[in-house]
Amino acid sequence: MKKKQDAKKPELKPYDHLKIEKRWQKHWEAKKFYRADDKLVAKKGADAPKKMFTLVEFPFPSGAGLHTGHTRSYTAMDVVSRKRRADGENVLFPIGWDAFGLPTENYAIKTGISPQKATKQNTDTFRRQLKAVGISFDWSREINTTDPAYYKWTQWIFLQMYKKGLAYKSKLTINWCPKDKIGLANEEVINGCCERCGTQVEKRDKEQWVLAITKYADRLDKDLDDVDYWEKIKIQQRNWIGRSEGSELSFKIKGSEEVVNVFTTRADTLFGVTYVVLAPESGLVAKLMPQVKNQDDVKAYIQAASKKEEMDRTAEGKEKTGVELKGITAINPANGQEVPVWIADYVLATYGTGAVMAVPAHDARDFEFAKKYNLEIKAVISADKEKTASDELLTEDGKLIGSGKFNGMSSEKARVEITKAVNGKVVTKYKLRDWIFSRQRYWGEPIPMVNCADCGWVPVPEKDLPVKLPAVKKYEPTDDGESPLSAISSWVKTKCPQCKKPAKRETDTMPNWAGSSWYYLRYADPKNKKAIVDPKKMADWMPVDWYNGGMEHTTLHLLYSRFWHKFLYDIGVVNTKEPYKKRTSHGLILAEGGVKMSKSLGNVVNPDDLIKIYGADTLRVYQLFMGPFDQAIAWNTASMIGSRRFIERVYAMFSKVDKAVSVSANKETESLLHKTIKKVGEDIESLGFNTAVSSLMILLNALEKEENVSQEAYETLLKLLAPFAPHVTDELWAALGHKKSIHLESWPVYDPKKLESGIFKIVVQVNSKVRATFTTETDDEAAVTAGALKLPEIAKWLEGKSPSKTFYVKGKLINLIVG
RNA sequence: GCCGGAGUGGCGGAAUGGUAUACGCGCUCGACUCAAAAUCGAGUGCCGCAAGGCUUGAGGGUUCGAGUCCCUCCUCCGGCACCA
Numbered sequence: 001m002k003k004k005q006d007a008k009k010p011e012l013k014p015y016d017h018l019k020i021e022k023r024w025q026k027h028w029e030a031k032k033f034y035r036a037d038d039k040l041v042a043k044k045g046a047d048a049p050k051k052m053f054t055l056v057e058f059p060f061p062s063g064a065g066l067h068t069g070h071t072r073s074y075t076a077m078d079v080v081s082r083k084r085r086a087d088g089e090n091v092l093f094p095i096g097w098d099a100f101g102l103p104t105e106n107y108a109i110k111t112g113i114s115p116q117k118a119t120k121q122n123t124d125t126f127r128r129q130l131k132a133v134g135i136s137f138d139w140s141r142e143i144n145t146t147d148p149a150y151y152k153w154t155q156w157i158f159l160q161m162y163k164k165g166l167a168y169k170s171k172l173t174i175n176w177c178p179k180d181k182i183g184l185a186n187e188e189v190i191n192g193c194c195e196r197c198g199t200q201v202e203k204r205d206k207e208q209w210v211l212a213i214t215k216y217a218d219r220l221d222k223d224l225d226d227v228d229y230w231e232k233i234k235i236q237q238r239n240w241i242g243r244s245e246g247s248e249l250s251f252k253i254k255g256s257e258e259v260v261n262v263f264t265t266r267a268d269t270l271f272g273v274t275y276v277v278l279a280p281e282s283g284l285v286a287k288l289m290p291q292v293k294n295q296d297d298v299k300a301y302i303q304a305a306s307k308k309e310e311m312d313r314t315a316e317g318k319e320k321t322g323v324e325l326k327g328i329t330a331i332n333p334a335n336g337q338e339v340p341v342w343i344a345d346y347v348l349a350t351y352g353t354g355a356v357m358a359v360p361a362h363d364a365r366d367f368e369f370a371k372k373y374n375l376e377i378k379a380v381i382s383a384d385k386e387k388t389a390s391d392e393l394l395t396e397d398g399k400l401i402g403s404g405k406f407n408g409m410s411s412e413k414a415r416v417e418i419t420k421a422v423n424g425k426v427v428t429k430y431k432l433r434d435w436i437f438s439r440q441r442y443w444g445e446p447i448p449m450v451n452c453a454d455c456g457w458v459p460v461p462e463k464d465l466p467v468k469l470p471a472v473k474k475y476e477p478t479d480d481g482e483s484p485l486s487a488i489s490s491w492v493k494t495k496c497p498q499c500k501k502p503a504k505r506e507t508d509t510m511p512n513w514a515g516s517s518w519y520y521l522r523y524a525d526p527k528n529k530k531a532i533v534d535p536k537k538m539a540d541w542m543p544v545d546w547y548n549g550g551m552e553h554t555t556l557h558l559l560y561s562r563f564w565h566k567f568l569y570d571i572g573v574v575n576t577k578e579p580y581k582k583r584t585s586h587g588l589i590l591a592e593g594g595v596k597m598s599k600s601l602g603n604v605v606n607p608d609d610l611i612k613i614y615g616a617d618t619l620r621v622y623q624l625f626m627g628p629f630d631q632a633i634a635w636n637t638a639s640m641i642g643s644r645r646f647i648e649r650v651y652a653m654f655s656k657v658d659k660a661v662s663v664s665a666n667k668e669t670e671s672l673l674h675k676t677i678k679k680v681g682e683d684i685e686s687l688g689f690n691t692a693v694s695s696l697m698i699l700l701n702a703l704e705k706e707e708n709v710s711q712e713a714y715e716t717l718l719k720l721l722a723p724f725a726p727h728v729t730d731e732l733w734a735a736l737g738h739k740k741s742i743h744l745e746s747w748p749v750y751d752p753k754k755l756e757s758g759i760f761k762i763v764v765q766v767n768s769k770v771r772a773t774f775t776t777e778t779d780d781e782a783a784v785t786a787g788a789l790k791l792p793e794i795a796k797w798l799e800g801k802s803p804s805k806t807f808y809v810k811g812k813l814i815n816l817i818v819g
Numbered sequence: 820g821c822c823g824g825a826g827u828g829g830c831g832g833a834a835u836g837g838u839a840u841a842c843g844c845g846c847u848c849g850a851c852u853c854a855a856a857a858u859c860g861a862g863u864g865c866c867g868c869a870a871g872g873c874u875u876g877a878g879g880g881u882u883c884g885a886g887u888c889c890c891u892c893c894u895c896c897g898g899c900a901c902c903a
Contacts, residue, residue, distance in 0.1 A: 191900095232823055232898095239822060239899060246903080264903060277903090320901075346901045356903045364820085365901060431902055551897070588897090625843070627831060631824085632896070639831065642843045645858095652858095691833070694842035701842090763838045768884045770838050807883050813837050817883055 012735050015651045017615030021727040025131060033743060034085075034136040036092035041540040052089040053541055054081045055520055055580070057549040057557070058096045058143075060512075061122035062103055066129040067597065068605045068635060069550075072623040073586040076689060077548050078135045079624065082723035083684045085136075086747035092541055093136060094523040096143035097123050101512040102180055102196060105443035108475040115443045115475070119146055129607055134616045134726050136743075141526045145515030146443075150522065152466035153532045154515050155448040157564065159459050160571055162449070166212045167437065169457060174436060176204040181477040183208060185436045185511065188556075204481070208438040209447055209508060213563045217241055217430040219577075220562055229583040230630075233554055240555040242431025247415065248353065249424040251276055251330040254338060258287055260330055263352030263429055268414035269359040270334045270422070271403035272380035274370065277322065277342045277356050279349035280305040285325075288341075293327035298343065305345040320346045320369045333422035335404065344369065352429055360393075367393045378402065381411060435560065437510060440483040442475050444509030452496035452503035461497050467505070483507040516557055517564040520544050520579055532573060539575055547580040550588075558583065584687060587631040594634045605635050617725035618644040624689035624724060646697055647728055650721065653700070653709060654732055661710040671757035672702050673713055677750035680720045689724075696721055711736070716748050756811070764788045765815040766797040779811035788814050 028034065041051045056077045059070055081093040097119070104115045104122075111118075123144065130137065143150055161167040175184040177194040183206060188195040213220075221241045224234045246265035253259065260276055278285055280302045292298055301323040322344025329338045346365060347356050360370035361379040370377055383398040397411035406414050419426055438447065446467045448460035460467055470491040472484050485507040486492060496503035518532075524541040525533045549558070558580075565579035590596060591603035598604065610619050622643035627633040664670050676699045683692035699717055703709050715736065722729040722742050733742035760779050764772040772793045776784060785806055788794055794816070803816040 235823060236898060242899090242902065244902075262903080266903080344901095346903095348902065351902050353903095358903090363903070365903075368901095429902080431899095555898085625831090633831075636831070636844080639844050646843085648858095690831090691842085694833075697842055761838090765837085765884080768837095768882095773838070805883070807837085809837050813884095815837080815883055 012651075012654050012732075015648055015728070017617065017728070018612070020731045021132075021134065021611075021616050024727045024730045025134060027730075027741070028136070028743070029131075029139075031741075032140075033741070034091075034093065034138055035140055036094070036138050036541075037090050038537060038540070040090045041092075042536070049088050049090045051092070051541065051545075052081070052084045053092045053520075053523075053543070053545045054084070055093075055523075055544045055547045056095070057553065058098050058516070058519060059126060060098050060101055060103070061119060061126045063107060063118065063122055064599055064604065065122075065125050066133075066607050067589075068607060068623070069586075069589040069597070071129075071133050071607050071619065072589055073548060073550075074130070074135050075133065075620045075623055076586065076629055076687065077546075078620075079684055079689065079723040080546065080687075082136055082726065082743065083681070083747060085743070086719070086723070086745060088746060092141075092523065093138055094141040094143075094526075095130065095135075095137040095139070096141075096519060096523070097126070097145065098512065098516045098519070099123065099144055099146040100444050100510075100515055102182070102441065102443070105441060105475055106180075108443070114471070116146070119144075132611050132616060133607065133619065136726070141523050143519060143522050143526050145445075145519065148466045148468050149529070151445040151515060153522070154445050154510065154518070155460075155465050155467060156462060156532060157518060157568070158445075158510070158514075159448060159462065159465075161211060161567060162459055164567075164571070166215065166567065168210055168212065169207055170210050171205060172208050172210070172436065173203050174206050174208060175201040176206075176481070177201050181481060182439055182441055183436060185513075186433050206438075206481070208436050209449075209506075211435040211437050211563075213435045213560070214430060214432055216563050216566055217243070217432045218428070219566055220432075220559065221430075223562075223566075223577055227578050227583070228581055230585060233551070233558070233583055233585060236551070236554045237559060240432065240559065243428060244430075245426070245428050247419040247424045248427045249333060249357065249419065249422055251333060251339075251357065253288065253341075254329040254331055256288070256291065258284060260284060260341070260355050261353045262355045262357045263427065264357055266359065266362060266411075266415070267419045267424065268397075268400060268406075268409075268411040269362045269380055270332065270357070270418050271400075271406070272359040272361050272378045273332050273334075273337075273339055273357045274360060274376040274378055275340045275342055275358045276330045277344050277347050277358055277369075278325075279347040279354040280343050280345055281349035282343070282354045284355070285343060288325060288328055291327050292325050294324070297323050298325060301343065320344060320365070320372060322346070322369065322373065324373075333424075334418060340375075342373075350433070351431065362394055364393060364395060435563075437514075438508035439511050440477050440481050440507075441509055442469070442472060442477075442484045444512065445469075445514055446485065447506045447508050447510060449506040450494055450496055450503045451506065452499060452501065454501060455496055455498045455503075457506075458496055458498045458503070464497075469509075483509060485509070513557055513560050517561040518568070520547075520561070521565075521568070521574065538573075542574060543576045543578060544580045546582045546584070548584045548586060551585045554585075584630070586629055587627075587633055590632060590634045592635055592637070597635070605637065610637070610640070614640055614644050615647075615727075617647055617728045620726075621647065621693060621724050625693040627690055629687045629689055643693075646693075646700065647725055649700060649704065650717070650725075651728060651732065653703065653714065654735060656707075656709045657711050657714045657736070658708040659711045661708045663710040663712040665710065666706065667757040668759065669702055669706065669713065671754055672699060673716055674750040674754040677716065677720065677748045678755065681747065681750075684723065693724065696724075718742060719745055719748050760784075760811045762788065762811075763813040764791065764794055765813065766794060767817060767819065768815055771797050781808045781810075784808065784814055788816065 054077050056074050081091050085091050099119045104118050107118055108115045158167060175189045177184055177199050179197050179199040189201055193200050221238060221243045244265055246263055247267040249262055251260040322342045325341045328341040330341050331338055358366040360366040360377040362381055380400060380402045381394055381398040382401045383394055383396055400406045400409045400414050446469060448467045450458045450460060452458050470488050472488055475484055477484060492505050494503055494505050521533050525537040528534055561579055568574045569577055622640045625643055676695050679695045680692045718729045718732055730742050759775055759777060761773060761775050762784055763770055772791050774791060776787050798818055801818045803818050805817040807815040
């Protein structure tokens with residue numbers, strides 16, 4: 001039976017998503033919803049709204065257009081932002097463009113279209129697409145890293161770092177990608193290949209600008225304790241920083257003034273040292289060479305090792321090789337024992353001291369090496385399980401044996417005591433390396449330095465910033481690997497800021513991680529020409545309250561930006577030690593079939609098409625409903641129909657809404673409504689969007705079973721759905737006769753007392769097996785037990801006996817034990 | 820090898836130690852239709868006519884009760900990779 005149309009209620013046209021979405025997007029823009037309020041955030045006091053800075057990683061505007069990976073994670077944070085606005089918070093949810101980078105430059109090389117022009121086109125596309133998805137960004141704060149007004153401040157930060165000695169030029173063996181003709185940071189090399197194009201990297205010596213991130217290693221590690229990042233993110237950063245505490249100990253070389261300094265985390269095993277190993281690149285090797293008896297072998301080994309690219313070293317299956325420095329003997333500082341000295345390329349010159357003391361009995365690598373070359377294995381630790389056989393490998397801590405006066409001591413204590421006894425020192429080492437900051441490419445921020453024959457490297461005066469990128473004709477790097485800028489002599493030639501004599505500009509540019517290392521800060525004050533950020537606005541908006549992004553940026557962007565922020569803190573630009581209070585991450589979106597979405601595979605999903613066919617609201621709901629937000633998931637366009645049906649059913653329910661129906665007419669529906677308010681709110685906060693959507697579907701299913709839907713219940717449903725499907729809910733809200741947008745409404749509040757309907761569905765188990773269910777209006781244990789025992793299908797299982805024991809879960813389940 | 824995460828229907832997935840398979844897709848049947856699509860209704864883990872039994876990667880354990888906790892192992896995904 002069709003319900004008669006309520007005379008007073010306005011008519012609702014058929015669901016036309018294109019019209020509806022366009023109309024509301026225009027409306028929001030015209031009314032300047034979603035603008036973060038600088039005046040409001042400055043207000044302090046109990047009645048001032050809480051500020052909320054939600055941040056998503058700003059995209060690189062590629063020519064391919066917006067990716068579903070962007071739309072999904074942006075929609076997610078949009079839901080959070082919209083919900084927080086409904087909670088009454090003053091939300092800053094900004095967006096911009098991380099537009100420097102190789103793809104645009106390679107595009108310029110291929111087509112001759114300038115990176116500036118290509119960037120303009122691409123950002124226009126991205127902006128249009130993001131608006132079509134209905135993301136509630138504050139577009140008035142849009143930034144672009146390639147805008148000279150922006151990168152002026154990127155260059156400014158570099159200069160401050162230079163002044164503090166954190167930026168230095170160094171001749172380095174760098175990772176060189178022969179295809180992209182670019183040097184790469186360690187972080188950009190994946191399995192010996194270029195992160196971007198997959199080409200195997202080569203080694204090259206080059207003068208490079210380097211940032212001393214290692215000086216911040218300790219703080220970058222420790223301060224993770226004080227931020228609310230997902231644990232897996234903290235763990236990955238900690239592993240990357242690679243803090244390890246140990247001891248630096250010295251071994252004298254017999255008959256020489258030289259000493260070998262070693263780093264070890266196991267000073268407790270010092271008495272078990274049977275040889276010492278140096279890295280082939282170690283400077284000490286050359287110094288000892290005159291005394292070496294097998295010089296030819298040693299030289300041959302060093303040469304072979306230096307030729308090996310890192311790839312070859314790993315490709316060898318990690319078989320350890322080495323050669324003894326015959327005639328050289330080191331003296332164990334603990335017991336005076338003389339041990340042989342070897343060189344081996346499993347010891348890295350770049351970590352620790354470039355030398356290790358080898359304790360084959362208690363270290364797996366040393367053990368393997370000793371076995372291969374028949375070196376002595378001497379046990380000095382015994383574990384509880386009376387394992388003391390001399391040739392057995394024991395890497396755990398235990399009690400010391402064969403260690404003189406330290407016998408019986410625990411490993412933990414002995415590490416300190418033995419270090420003290422041999423005049424060693426307790427030190428901390430990191431795996432983290434300094435950040436190679438130079439790129440020999442065009443499309444990046446010019447490094448604002450001038451090289452003067454007399455004065456050396458001289459920073460460009462701050463008043464002359466920005467050092468703008470000049471127009472060039474050719475974007476290709478030169479064949480000797482220099483930046484295309486080096487060919488623009490009118491730009492390169494300049495005066496030394498110090499002595500005014502002719503000098504040359506630095507032609508290296510910054511890596512694309514530079515502009516993104518501080519962008520969040522600029523959102524607080526995006527148009528400031530005089531300062532990087534107004535100190536007051538900074539203090540009002542910072543830190544970022546919630547930053548969501550990809551796991552792939554954990555050891556790159558996230559670490560770099562924490563480093564820059566700490567530096568800005570040290571020079572007084574910001575007042576928080578950390579830029580981001582909370583960090584979460586989204587799962588990767590894969591193409592149908594679980595493979596990577598890529599242009600070359602032709603399986604890229606275009607949001608424009610989906611919005612046209614299904615609508616932005618459907619796209620949003622589907623993306624969040626498709627699976628757990630933090631896990632990788634394959635796109636499946638066919639499944640989108642479910643989300644579309646859901647929205648259509650919400651739309652269709654409008655005709656069943658009746659103001660006269662009370663929400664409490666049906667206690668079960670009422671309790672479901674309150675449960676849904678609770679669940680959706682909690683799920684949004686914990687990024688459990690898939691279950692939030694499903695609980696909205698459950699509520700809709702329940703309401704559909706009713707002949708007339710109470711307007712209050714329907715309005716609550718719309719409010720809960722509004723962050724997910726902002727357009728259609730605004731449309732329905734208006735159709736209900738409301739004058740103001742649903743996005744200005746406050747978030748529904750549930751009544752804890754109404755979470756239960758007063759009707760209990762009890763599961764009855766006999767000997768832990770489910771045998772029956774029944775409903776009752778009391779959750780009193782005695783009454784429920786009695787009710788359960790009365791059930792005929794239960795009597796059957798009891799066989800006349802009464803239960804010897806019962807377990808009762810209040811209002812839910814009773815387990816009767818017989819027998 | 821080390822660190823992190825995950826293995827549940829045909830598929831995506833849900834489940835504070837308490838009815839495993841919610842929600843959605845798909846599929847089957849029915850209604851509407853000349854017909855189809857759309858929509859609506861019923862059903863849908865496996866075995867069994869039924870009563871009932873079995874089922875969350877494998878095997879043990881704790882518990883009245885285990886997808887969930889503990890132990891051993893296997894597989895997949897992500898990160899690191901000779902880090903002393």
